[in-house]
Amino acid sequence: xxxxxxxxADPSHELADQDRPAAAEAPxxxxxxxxxxxxxxxxxxxxxxxxxxxxxxYYGSFCAVGGLTVQFGRREITALIGPSGCGKSTALRAFxxxxxxxxxxxxxxxxxxxxxxxxxxxxxxxTVRRRIGMVFQKPNPFPKSIYDNVAYGxxxxxMKVPNMDDVVEEALTSAALWDEVKDKLRQHAFxxxxxxxxxxxxxxxxxxxxxxxxMDEPCSALDPISTAKIEYMMTELADxxxxxxxxxxxxxxxxISDRTAFFTTEVDDATGRRSGLMVEFDRTAKIFSxxxxxxxxxxxxxxxx
Amino acid sequence: xxxxxxxxxxxxxYQIETVRGSIxxxxxxxxxxxxxxxxxxxxxxxxxxxxxxxxxxxxxxxxTQFPAxxxxxxxxxxxxxxxxxxxxATALFTIPxxxxxxxxxxxxxxxxxxxxRMIEVNIQNLAAVPSIVYGILGLGxxxxxxxxxxTVLTAALTLTLLVLPVVIIVSREAMRAIxxxxxxxxxxxxxxxxxxxxxxxxxxxxxxxxxxIILALSRAIxxxxxxxxxxxxxxxxxxxTGLDSRFTVLPIQIFNWVSRPQEEFRTLAAAAIVxxxxxxxxxxxxxxxxxxxxxxxx
Numbered sequence: 001x002x003x004x005x006x007x008x009a010d011p012s013h014e015l016a017d018q019d020r021p022a023a024a025e026a027p028x029x030x031x032x033x034x035x036x037x038x039x040x041x042x043x044x045x046x047x048x049x050x051x052x053x054x055x056x057x058y059y060g061s062f063c064a065v066g067g068l069t070v071q072f073g074r075r076e077i078t079a080l081i082g083p084s085g086c087g088k089s090t091a092l093r094a095f096x097x098x099x100x101x102x103x104x105x106x107x108x109x110x111x112x113x114x115x116x117x118x119x120x121x122x123x124x125x126x127t128v129r130r131r132i133g134m135v136f137q138k139p140n141p142f143p144k145s146i147y148d149n150v151a152y153g154x155x156x157x158x159m160k161v162p163n164m165d166d167v168v169e170e171a172l173t174s175a176a177l178w179d180e181v182k183d184k185l186r187q188h189a190f191x192x193x194x195x196x197x198x199x200x201x202x203x204x205x206x207x208x209x210x211x212x213x214x215m216d217e218p219c220s221a222l223d224p225i226s227t228a229k230i231e232y233m234m235t236e237l238a239d240x241x242x243x244x245x246x247x248x249x250x251x252x253x254x255x256i257s258d259r260t261a262f263f264t265t266e267v268d269d270a271t272g273r274r275s276g277l278m279v280e281f282d283r284t285a286k287i288f289s290x291x292x293x294x295x296x297x298x299x300x301x302x303x304x305x
Numbered sequence: 306x307x308x309x310x311x312x313x314x315x316x317x318x319y320q321i322e323t324v325r326g327s328i329x330x331x332x333x334x335x336x337x338x339x340x341x342x343x344x345x346x347x348x349x350x351x352x353x354x355x356x357x358x359x360x361x362x363x364x365x366x367x368x369t370q371f372p373a374x375x376x377x378x379x380x381x382x383x384x385x386x387x388x389x390x391x392x393x394a395t396a397l398f399t400i401p402x403x404x405x406x407x408x409x410x411x412x413x414x415x416x417x418x419x420x421x422r423m424i425e426v427n428i429q430n431l432a433a434v435p436s437i438v439y440g441i442l443g444l445g446x447x448x449x450x451x452x453x454x455x456t457v458l459t460a461a462l463t464l465t466l467l468v469l470p471v472v473i474i475v476s477r478e479a480m481r482a483i484x485x486x487x488x489x490x491x492x493x494x495x496x497x498x499x500x501x502x503x504x505x506x507x508x509x510x511x512x513x514x515x516x517x518i519i520l521a522l523s524r525a526i527x528x529x530x531x532x533x534x535x536x537x538x539x540x541x542x543x544x545x546t547g548l549d550s551r552f553t554v555l556p557i558q559i560f561n562w563v564s565r566p567q568e569e570f571r572t573l574a575a576a577a578i579v580x581x582x583x584x585x586x587x588x589x590x591x592x593x594x595x596x597x598x599x600x601x602x603x
Contacts, residue, residue: 098493103415130495140486142505153494156504201490208494 041258041283045073049212049242050095050118050132055109057090057099064090065276068109070261072212077234077243079253079284082263083299087276088246089137091263092214095244096132097125114211130157133210137217139197141189141204146172146181149189149200153208167207174240175203176233195226199233206237213237215245219252231256250300253284260287262296355582358575367576371542372558376569381577384558386544387457388584391554392526394461395468400518402465403472404507407514410473411480412502432470439467440531448535455535458548463531468521475521479513480506512599519592523585529556555581 048071056066065087072078072095080088090099097118099105111118118128141149150168154161161167168185172178177199181192189200198218205213215234219227234243235256247253253260261281265274280293291297298304370380410428414421443463453459483506491501507514532554540561541553555577562574 096493098489101489101492103417126495126497129493133495134489134493136486136489136493138486140484140490142487142490143509152491152496152504156491156494156496156500204490204494 041076041285043283045071045076045259047074048072049074049114050244051110051112052095053110053112055091055094055107055111057087057094057105057107059102060104062273063275065263065278067278069278070281072242072244073259074242075238075240076258077238077245077256079257079260080244080246080263081248081250081253081260081299082276082279083265083304084248085274085276086263086265088261088263089216090276091278092216092244092246093134095212095214096129096134098129098134100125130208131210132212132214133205133208134214135198135202135205135216135218138221139194139201141192141197141200144189145186146189146192146200147185149204150207153204157208159208171203171207172200174206174233174237175199176229176236177203193226195222195229198222198226198230202230202233202237206241210241212242212244215243217246217248220248227252250288254288257284260284262287262291262293262299264295264299352582355575355578358572359579362572362576363579367573367580372540372553373542376567376573379570379573381555381558381573381580383541383544384553384555384577385580385584387541387552388526388554388581390457390545390550390552391460391464391532392522394457394548395464395525396518396522398461398465399468399472399521403469403518404476404514406469406473407476407480408502408506411477412498412506428470428473432474435530436467436528437530437534439463440534442466443531444534454549455551456549457545457552459535460532460552460554461548463535464525464528467528467531468525471521471524472518475517476510476514479510479517482513483509512596515595515599516592519588519595523588526554526584526588527556527581529554529560532557533560555584 050070050072052068052070052072055068057064057068068091070078080091082088093099094107094111095118099107107119113128113131117123142152144152147168150171151164153159154164154167159167169178169182172181177196180196181187181200184191189197192200198221202213202215202218219230222230231252234245237243238258245253245257259282262279263276264279266277267274280287280291280296282292287296288300291300366378367380368385369382370378371382372384373379410421410425414424416422416425440463443459443466447453447459447462448455453462487505487509488501491505492498496504541551543550545552559574559577559581562570562577565571
């Protein structure tokens with residue numbers, strides 16, 4: 001963990017730790033909204049980690065989503081919201097090149113990660129995914145033990161770790177799962193509840209110490225209590241990580257995110273096909289109070305979607 | 306209590322009791338049961354017939370003696386050992402080739418490329434090619450052109466070609482049954498495709514692949530046609546010593562004995578069929594054991 005080139009080895013890291021509430025070991029349940037309490041979000045991100053400029057993503061000749069211009073700031077939570085089929089998940093998968101796995105997917109425009117073109121010819125998608133991790137909609141632990149799930153990333157990426165037990169404990173603690181599983185690390189991950197499995201997947205993702213964590217509707221398969229735990233954990237993680245979350249749940253976006261990008265669907269008059277479009281990107285408080293686009297207003301006020 | 310007022314459930318439009326549905330259901334079930342009955346009865350008759358025929362010769366001599374011109378002295382030793390040699394060698398060639406090809410098709414091949422689509426269609430077609438055609442191929446290409454002769458190696462390579470398409474298809478099916486979320490999770494953590502294949506795809510597909518391979522080999526062990534073309538050696542009084550040995554196998558031996566005029570040889574053939582069935586049963590049991598041992602739920 002002492003590698004100097006790790007993005008986490010930032011002097012501000014310690015400061016973030018002190019900000020952590022004392023009650024961190026007992027995650028509070030529904031009702032508590034840590035992110036919303038007295039936090040001022042600057043007009044623009046102070047330190048841009050991923051800069052997306054005029055991006056459109058195609059499957060073959062079909063444009064799945066277009067008009068993407070967003071800046072993801074360090075230690076911020078950015079929510080991507082919008083109705084089904086608006087391309088928000090497609091957009092998310094473009095930020096760590098998971099779309100490469102879909103035959104025929106391509107992208108126009110520019111996505112840069114800390115000043116480097118994410119789609120540059122010399123960029124290895126494997127390295128990208130180490131820096132920019134991803135949590136999926138449905139909990140997808142490996143059919144292995146809890147311990148091996150968390151240790152998988154560090155093992156396959158050849159991370160130099162002095163003691164794997166520490167890495168596992170640290171990741172599980174950050175994912176607010178350690179206390180529940182510390183006595184059964186060798187048990188099969190499938191024995192955990194859905195909410196615990198999803199937190200295990202988050203622990204597995206942060207065990208490789210990424211810079212950015214992408215979350216694709218991480219709570220949509222979970223009950224409200226598990227959702228509250230994960231939301232609280234995300235706000236904790238935001239002290240260290242840049243988090244981008246896709247969500248169907250507007251209240252969730254309002255509760256935890258600093259900024260929000262709103263997507264909608266548009267029907268192409270010529271082909272009749274429905275494709276996604278990013279409408280608006282702003283501070284969450286502004287999107288949910290005084291959005292500048294009528295379509296955003298209609299969606300958040302419940303007129304459609 | 307007035308007679309005019311019916312309880313609400315009694316009027317015809319709300320009636321839920323009916324006999325017509327259950328009769329139709331029972332008829333359907335009976336028809337299904339009859340269909341499976343036909344299959345089982347045919348198989349049962351065949352098995353009983355063979356066992357009754359084989360009974361006089363089901364003894365140790367069958368396993369320990371070599372073929373001889375006197376039926377009382379003859380046994381199937383060289384055919385049994387020959388079958389095991391040929392199938393062992395076939396497995397040795399088939400497993401790595403078939404699994405590797407399946408990995409290429411399932412993990413790495415871009416299905417939009419014309420050559421990958423062509424390979425896919427051709428593998429499916431090859432699986433349907435009659436085995437005698439593979440025999441001609443083995444004879445012309447391997448035995449003669451490649452000068453491998455009528456050896457265990459030629460037979461094993463011919464059978465490899467015969468079962469390879471099936472092995473590739475079932476291995477692909479087994480890999481496709483693994484949820485893509487596992488692969489996504491592995492790749493999203495920064496693992497390479499190769500690491501993902503070795504650590505997840507292959508281990509999780511083992512039950513399906515193993516079952517498919519053993520069933521394919523079961524088919525191969527019963528094949529007589531392609532090996533008959535290769536040389537049709539029936540009177541072999543030695544066991545193979547290596548891949549370059551000449552050989553015979555059980556189906557050829559059975560074919561040969563059945564075509565003799567003497568009744569005793571027919572009995573011998575029935576006994577050899579029982580041995581072949583026993584071999585098949587052992588192989589299929591192994592397939593079931595492997596499948597149960599590695600069975601997983603998602």
